[in-house]
Amino acid sequence: MKRHSRGLLALLVLGMVAAASGPAVAQQDDEPTTLRIAIAGDENNLTPYGITFASGKTVDLINLVYDPLFYSPYEQDPEPVLVEEVETSDDDRTWTLGIRSDVTWHDGVALTAEDVRFTYEYFFNSEQGLYSHHVNDLPFIESFELVDDDTVRFTCQEACPTFPVDPGAHIPIIPKHIWERVTEPQTFTEELPVGSGPYRVVEHVPDQRYVLEANNEYFGGSPLVDRIEMPIIPDSSAMFLALRSGQVDTVSRVVPPESIAELESAGLEVVRMPDYGSVQINLNNQRPPLTDPGLRKAMNLAVDTEEITRTLLADRGQPGVESVLDPDSPFANASLRHTYDPDEARRQLDSRGFTDRDGDGVREAPDGEPLDFEILVSSVEAREVRAAELVGTQLEEVGLTITVTPLDPVTLNSRRQPPNADDVRVPEATQTGDYDMYVTSYSGGHFHFDPDGLLYLLHCPGETGFGAYISGYCNPRFDELVEGAASQGFEQRMDKLAAAQEILVDDPPMISLYFPQGTYAYQPQAFGGWLPKVGHGIIHRQSFLPGERDGVPAAPDDAPGEPGGDGGSWVVLAVLVGALLVAGAAALTWRRSRATTTGKGAGPQGPEID
Template identity: 45%
Template sequence: MVRGALERSWRPVLVFVLGLLIVVVSSPTAGGAQQSQQVERLTIATEADKGNLTPYSFRPPPGIHSELVGLVYDTLFLHPYTEEPIPWLATEASANADATVWTVTLRDDVTWHDGEEFTAEDVAFTYDYYRDGPPNRYTHHASEVPVVESAEALDATTVEFTCEQPCPTLDLVTLADLPILPQHIWEDVEDPQTYTDLPVGTGPYRLAEYVEDQSYLFEANEDYFLGPPAVGEIEMPIVPDPSSMFLALQNGQVDTATRPVPPELQESLGEARDVELVEGKRFASIFYRFNAESPPLDQQEFRRALDMAVDRQALVDTVLLGNGRAGSPSFMHPDSRWFEPQDAAFDPEQAGAILDEAGITDSDGDGRREYEGEPVSLSIIVSANDPLQIRTAELVAQQLGEVGIELVPESLDPGTLSQRQNALDFELSSFQGVPHLIGDPTQMIES
C-alpha cells in the first residue's frame, strides 16, 4: 500500500468485487480418477511483465507480482489469514512481556539457489536493508509499521528483533510478508531499483530465464527444504491481451492463465473441449483513489458528491455482466469476517445538491460545472492492459457527466502507471486491492 503523504491524500470512491475464474486444461486419467503425479512442464499465461522478480521490481496490478516473487524467495512465516502464522524459514517465534523484543529460531537445512548456506545473518541483513534502504512494496513493515530498530543474529539459527514500540503482530504480519534476501549478493547492490540480475532465493523455484515483455522460465529447486516441487519447469509467456491469452488456452498452447476470465468469454470457454472453468472467490476489489491534494478534490463534500454519483450495481451489471458484487463504502472485502455491511448511497440528485451548495455550479448552462471560474475536468489513470478497468472508467465518466463533472480516462502502460501513482501524479487512479490489504484489518492498518 502507498504510504506517507498518500495516506492523507487519497480516498476510495467506488468499489466492486470480482469473482475469480481460474482456467485449467483438464487431462482425465484412466477411469476418470485424478492422480497425484510429477509434471515435467506447466505453461501458464500471465498478463503483465513484473520485472526480474526481486522485492524491488514490484509493479501494481493487473498481473501477479508477490505470487511470482514467492516462487523464488521465502518468508520466515506464512500468513494464511488465520490466527496463527505457519512456520516457514522460521520454526518458531516468541516475544517478551511487552512484545518489543522477538526471538526467532530458523531452520538449519536451507540453502540458497547458488548453494550458499542460509543463516541468521541473511535475515538480520535483510531487515536492516529494508529499514535503511530505498522503499519497496515490503519495506514499510520494517521501517514504519512497525519500526524494527535492530535485527541481530545471535547465532546461525537465531535472530532477535527489537521494535521501537510494542509489535504484538510481528510474526503474523511483518515476518510473514518480507522476502528474505541473500546477504552475499545484496550487500553489493547499491541501487536495488535498477538491479537487473536474475534473483537468487531459497524458494521452490529458480528463475532460469527472463525475457522482458515476453516470458519467464522457472526451474524446480530440487534441494528445496520441503522437497522437490511437483512441476519440473514453469514457463510463463506474457500475454497482455485477454483475447489472445484465452485463444492460446483454447488452442492448447498454454495450460492455464493467471487472468480471470472476462465475462463475455465465460460461455464460449465453458463449452470448449478440454477446458475447465473453476469458479471461486477472488477476494479482491477494484477501487478509485482521489488525490485529495488536488483541487477541488481537496474538498470533502466534492468527493462525497462524486461517490454518490456512481452507480456501483450498474458497473457490475455492465462490466461484469452481473458476475460480481457491488461494493460498499467499507474498505474491507465483503467476504472478510471483519466486514461490517454498509450501503452505498447512489443518489445523483443529492450529489448535484451537494455540488450546488459547495458553489460548484453550471453557471452558463452548458452541462459542465465550474470551480473557481473554470469548467471542472478530472482525469483518471488506468492500466492499458486491463479492459475491465478501462471499461469501468468509461462508464464512471458517463455517470459523473450526468451531474456535470467531466472525467477523462487515461490509459497507461503498467510501468508508467506505477511511476505516476508513486509520484502522486494523478487526480484519480484506478487500483486493485488484494487480500493482504483488504482481507484483515491488522494487515490494512499496518500496510
Template identity: 40%
Template structure:
C-alpha cells in the same frame, strides 16, 4: 525486522550498491528464476532443496501476453497451459464450454476501485469526494460491465469479506444527495453547458486514467463518466499502458484512476492504516485531524478487539469522504488445461496461482483453505 528478507552473503557482499544490481532476483522459494526477457517472459526451474519439498512441476515458462483475449485464445489452442489472470466475464461461457479447459471459481478479496487524487483541487474537498461516491451507480456497473459476475461495491472499502472490515459500512447510490452537496459547496452550472463550475468559474472536469489492456476497466470508466455527468461532473477517459498507470502512484499526475486493488491492499488491517501514511489513501504530514486521532487510538489499543473497534471507526470516516471508491467486488474464475496439470488448489483472495498449488497436497494444510 518482520519485513527483512534472508540475504545471501555470497551474492550481496561484493555488491557496493544494491540498487544498481542487474542480475536475476535471488530468493528462497520453490522455484528459481533462470531467464528473464523484457517484454517476452520468464522461465523458472524447480528448487530441489525447497524446505517444503520439491515442487511437482519441474519448469514454469511464463510468457508476457498483454491482452486478455489473446491469453485465452492461446489457452484454448494449447499454446499455454494456464492463464494467470481471471477469465473476463464476456469470455466465461466460451472458455467454460471447452472440453479440455477447466474453469474454477474462487473466493476473491480484490475490488475495483476509483482512486481520487486528494492532493489536487477540487478532490482535496471531502464534500466533493463524497459527492462522487454518491453519484456512482455500482449495481449498474456490475450488471453491464461484469454481466452480473460480481457484487456491487455498496459495502465500501476495504473488502467486505475481510474479518477486519466493518459489517455496517454502506456506500449508497444517491445522485440527488450528490447534487445537493455540490450546490452547497458553490458548484453550479453557470453557463448551461451541463458542467458545474466553482464560484471562481473553474469547471468540474476530470480525466479518468485506466489500464489500456483491461477492456472491462475501460468500459467501466466510460460508464462512470456517464454517471458523473448526470450530477454535473465531466469525466473523460484516458487509457494508458499498464506501466504508466502503475507509475501514477509515484508521479501523482492524475485526477482519477480506475484499477483493481489487491487482497493485500483491501483485506489487511495494518495495510489500511499504512496506506494513510504512504500516499495511497492519504499522505503522512497532510492535515487530517480526525483520522490522525483514530490512528493514534489504534496504535494505543492493547487488544485485538480494541484495535478492531477503532479500525471500524476509521473505515466509517474513510467511506464518508473516500479517497478510493469501491466500485465492485468481482467473482473470479480461473482457467487451465487439465491435460497439462490438474493439481491447482484455490486459496481465498489469491485464486489458484500461488506456490502451494505446485507443492504436494500434504504440505498445503493451513495454507490453502479451499481446494481439491
C-alpha cells in the same frame, strides 16, 4: 516470555504422506512435467527490488523463488516456513525466532539466521515500495540482533502483536552473500535471482518469458511440477485466446465473466472463490476542487456501483462501498453500504457552491472553474477502461465533464508518482502526482487482508504509510484510529478499524467500484494439483508443493504428464498477438483524443499494491 513451538518437520512429513496416498498431479513417474503459465508483464530479474508489478502475480512469483519466515500473509495464523520456534515478550515488542538449519540457497550456500537478520535490516535501510514499509514504518523495527547461528531477535518500537503476518509472512528472505555487495538494489536487475524457494529461475528473456525449474533439494519436498514456462502476454484478450487454444495451461489474470462459459465449453476447469480484490477510482485529494470532501461525497452518491457491477461482472462480484475494504476481508465493516442517490448528489453539489452558472450543462466551482476532470486508466485493462466510461457517464448526469484517458501502464504509473518520490523515504513523500483521478485495482489480498492496510493507504502523507502515492487523503480522526489499531492484536483492533471505515463514508478519498470474485481457469489435463487459496487464487507456492488437497479437482487418470505442442513457436505467436492488441488498446480514447507515451521502466518508483 511467551513460547510457541512449531512441529514443522512433523507437519511436513504428514503432508507428504497425505500426498503419497492421493497424488494431486496426474503424471507418469519417470516423465518430467512442464506447466505453461501466461503472465501479464515483465518483472525484471524477479528479485524483491526489481519487480514492476506488471505480471498480475508479483508476490506469488517472488514466493516461488524466495521463502518468507511464515506463509500466507492472508491468514491470521500463518504457518511457519523458515521458523522452527517463536518466543515473544510479554509486551509483544520483542520476537525471538529459531531458524531452520536444513535450508540452502539455490547456489548451495547454507541459509542461516544471519541471512534473516541481514534481510530485515537491508529492507529497513533500502527503500522498496512493496516490502520496506513492513519493517521501517509499521511495524518500526528498532533492533536486529543475531542471538546465535540459528536464532534471530527483532524488537519493535511499539507493540507488534501481528508480527508473523506483518512483516513475517510478507518479507522474502534474501542471501547475504549476494546482497551485501549490492549498493543500488533497484538497478540490480541483470543477474538471475538466488533464493531458497521451491523454484529457481533458469532463464529470463525480457518482455518475452521466464523459465523456472524445480528445486528438488527443497526442504519442504520436491515440487510437483518440474518446469514452469511463463510467456509474457500483456493483453488480456490475447492471453485468454492462448488459454482457450491450449497454448498455455493457466494465466495470471482473473477470468472475465463473459469468458467463463466459452472457456468451460472448450474443456477448461473454472475455479470460483473470494479473492480479497477491488477496483476503484482514486481521487487526487490534494488537487482543488477535489480537496472538498463534499464534492467527493457527491461524486460517490452519483455513481451506481450496483449497476456497474452487474454490467461488468454479472453475478461474479460485489458492488463497491466507501469503506474501501473487500466485504470478505476480516477487517471490513460489514454494516456499511454504498448509497446511490443522484438527486442527493445534485443537492450536495448545489449546497457546496458547485452550480451551473452559465447554463451550459456543466457545473462550475466557487472560483468559476468548470468541473472538468480526467480519469486515467490502463489501456491494457479493457474492463477497467469500460468501468471508467460508465463512471464518466454517471458523473456527467449530475453536471460534471469527464474525459477517460487510457495510458500504457508505465506512463500511467509515472503520472501517479509524487514529484519528490526519488528524494525522500516513502512515508515522507507529501505531494500527489499529476492526475485528477485514476483507476486502479488492489488484488491478491496485499491491501484487503493487511491489518494495517487502511493506515498504509490513507494516513495523512508525510509521517507514516504511503498516502501520497495513492490519493493524498488526510483526515486527523481517521489517522488517530488507524494508528491506535496498529499496536493491537487482530481482535482488539476491530472496533477502531470499523470506526475508521465509517469516517470514509462521509469523507471518501476514492470511488470504490466493485469487488470481483476470484475466477481462475486452467487446462485440467496439464495439471490437477491446483490449490485454491483466498488472496492468491491458484498460482502460488502451495499449489506446487506436496501436501493434502481435499476437494480440489484432480486431472483425469490418463492425463499426459506434459502438454503437447511446440515449445517455442506458440510463445512467439502469443506474444505477437498480444503486442498487436496492446498497440490497438493504447489508441483507445473516450470523448477526447489524448496523446500518450510508451516505454519500459526499470521498475516502480514507489509503493504498489496492485
